[in-house]
Amino acid sequence: MAIYQIGPFAMDESFIYTFFPLLAAVLLLIYIKSKEANEAVKEQKNSPTYSLWDPDRKRLETTTPVFLQEPVTPLDNEIDVLSTSPHPFRPYKPIYHMTMGLEKCAPNDLFLIDSSYPSRIALRKQIVNEFPQMTLGASPECGGAINELYSYVLSQHLPMRFPRLFTISTADRQFRNHVSGDSNPMIAPESSIEALKVLATTVEEDILILQKVDGKETYSLQGYVACFPNGFDSSKKMGMELREIHEPVPMFQEKLATSMDRFFGKLEIGRWVRRFNWTISTHEKLFLPTGNHHYEGEEVPDKLESVDLEKTYLRVERQVLLRLPVSRAIVFFVKTYMTPLARVKEEGQGEALATAIDGLPEKLGVYKKRIVWGEAVKEALRA
Numbered sequence: 001m002a003i004y005q006i007g008p009f010a011m012d013e014s015f016i017y018t019f020f021p022l023l024a025a026v027l028l029l030i031y032i033k034s035k036e037a038n039e040a041v042k043e044q045k046n047s048p049t050y051s052l053w054d055p056d057r058k059r060l061e062t063t064t065p066v067f068l069q070e071p072v073t074p075l076d077n078e079i080d081v082l083s084t085s086p087h088p089f090r091p092y093k094p095i096y097h098m099t100m101g102l103e104k105c106a107p108n109d110l111f112l113i114d115s116s117y118p119s120r121i122a123l124r125k126q127i128v129n130e131f132p133q134m135t136l137g138a139s140p141e142c143g144g145a146i147n148e149l150y151s152y153v154l155s156q157h158l159p160m161r162f163p164r165l166f167t168i169s170t171a172d173r174q175f176r177n178h179v180s181g182d183s184n185p186m187i188a189p190e191s192s193i194e195a196l197k198v199l200a201t202t203v204e205e206d207i208l209i210l211q212k213v214d215g216k217e218t219y220s221l222q223g224y225v226a227c228f229p230n231g232f233d234s235s236k237k238m239g240m241e242l243r244e245i246h247e248p249v250p251m252f253q254e255k256l257a258t259s260m261d262r263f264f265g266k267l268e269i270g271r272w273v274r275r276f277n278w279t280i281s282t283h284e285k286l287f288l289p290t291g292n293h294h295y296e297g298e299e300v301p302d303k304l305e306s307v308d309l310e311k312t313y314l315r316v317e318r319q320v321l322l323r324l325p326v327s328r329a330i331v332f333f334v335k336t337y338m339t340p341l342a343r344v345k346e347e348g349q350g351e352a353l354a355t356a357i358d359g360l361p362e363k364l365g366v367y368k369k370r371i372v373w374g375e376a377v378k379e380a381l382r383a
């Protein structure tokens with residue numbers, strides 16, 4: 001039998017034939033196991049984070065897959081949000097350019113909660129009960145999208161982001177809102193309108209749901225929660241395509257319609273975006289199915305001689321758009337911020353806002369009723 005000398009070791013042939021294949025097998029096993037461990041860590045990182053604050057909390061099986069490219073994580077100092085002033089979004093620019101104006105929206109920022117939350121939720125309950133048709137609407141085609149949105153918002157998003165304000169209980173499958181004291185099922189009730197009513201009175205955001213129906217390639221309004229519409233009645237926009245919905249908006253068809261259709265066709269699951277609209281409001285009403293805009297053929301109201309900056313508001317809409325992963329419906333969330341112009345002036349923003357009012361293109365100025373409030377507001381902001 002041949003004897004091999006390897007370094008200081010002398011080995012016979014049979015040892016070499018058994019030792020090296022054995023070593024290779026052990027190394028292969030170590031490699032496979034470490035790969036498996038890495039995959040497990042990666043999977044854990046990608047799965048949603050649940051707070052352990054509620055002892056009742058268990059990982060839940062829901063029908064909505066985890067589709068986000070970034071996880072939703074619990075907010076730091078969450079309880080403080082209820083004593084935090086609404087975020088001072090000031091989206092106006094010296095010259096208004098009608099663009100899509102889309103920016104990335106992190107999943108954590110889908111719903112922004114602040115000190116206005118309790119009173120706004122109370123107001124939304126009142127409005128929904130008083131004006132059910134104008135505030136809640138669903139076509140038969142929209143049922144699946146509403147169920148999908150409902151379970152994502154109640155069973156996943158809110159309890160993950162605000163685990164002290166909202167909890168879910170596996171025992172009775174209830175979602176609890178610890179601010180309003182309401183309790184609702186984690187899975188959508190059978191009636192779409194009931195499901196929308198729960199959403200309307202759980203979040204401050206209005207919700208518009210758009211889908212492609214009847215074999216068409218364009219998106220139309222198929223469902224809505226509209227407690228704070230700025231001058232339009234959503235029940236009259238139901239079933240309309242995006243271009244038609246925007247018909248009264250000057251410059252929209254030539255400047256935005258094509259980009260908007262393209263954007264809606266291509267919006268990817270998990271890529272959430274936000275944009276802003278702003279205007280001036282001469283009252284503090286949030287539910288406005290008419291008013292605030294001037295439409296062709298309407299009489300122009302009288303010009304205001306002066307305004308009270310405490311009772312005249314900068315009305316900003318923060319809009320978030322996302323695609324639902326299963327129904328592929330597009331959901332448009334709108335949170336409305338009302339800031340008295342006196343506050344805008346105190347922030348040192350008086351001149352910037354007055355310049356932006358001048359910077360509105362003529363036709364858009366007419367649409368926003370600048371003719372009524374423009375001169376008086378600018379004078380007060382600059383005084």
Ligand code: HEM
Nearest residue numbers: 099100208221232245246248249256260277278279293332
């Ligand atoms: C990328 C998406 C969108 C863009 C760029 C966009 C842009 C605009 C703009 C610039 C206005 C004029 C508002 C103002 O300055 O006072 C407007 C109004 C409006 N938008 Fe959109 N919008 C978008 C998506 C949507 C969606 C998804 C809906 C859902 C129904 C919608 C419904 C409306 C309505 C109802 C009005 C008021 C129209 C009226 O006066 O009757 N928008 N939009």
